[in-house]
Amino acid sequence: MAEGKRTELADVKMEKEGTELAACGCCGNFVEVPVGTCWEDVYCKDCMGNPEARSFRKKIGWAGQMFYEARFDVVRKQLSPESQAKWDKCSYAKKCSIIGHFIEKGLMI
Numbered sequence: 728m729a730e731g732k733r734t735e736l737a738d739v740k741m742e743k744e745g746t747e748l749a750a751c752g753c754c755g756n757f758v759e760v761p762v763g764t765c766w767e768d769v770y771c772k773d774c775m776g777n778p779e780a781r782s783f784r785k786k787i788g789w790a791g792q793m794f795y796e797a798r799f800d801v802v803r804k805q806l807s808p809e810s811q812a813k814w815d816k817c818s819y820a821k822k823c824s825i826i827g828h829f830i831e832k833g834l835m836i
Contacts, residue, residue: 783820795823798835802826 746759780786803814829835
């Protein structure tokens with residue numbers, strides 16, 4: 728964890744109703760989670776539960792890779808040819824971030 732990167736409780740603003748704050752089980756950053764989430768399984772997007780991992784793929788682990796990669800083609804098929812070219816140039820982490828955003832917004836599961 729980078730020095731001074733830890734999120735302070737006073738800096739966190741709740742974005743959605745029905746959410747509460749939980750501390751990341753690894754690094755202690757605060758994460759907004761749905762009410763009733765098991766706090767033992769909460770990890771932030773910075774460390775993904777593996778702060779020692781240097782690569783993004785190692786951070787999300789094998790199961791995370793399969794989860795995101797299964798959705799890569801689904802997203803790509805819905806894009807125009809120009810957007811498909813942009814998608815193909817995106818980094819692996821960026822593609823995962825886009826899919827994560829779609830899932831958070833309820834656009835895909």
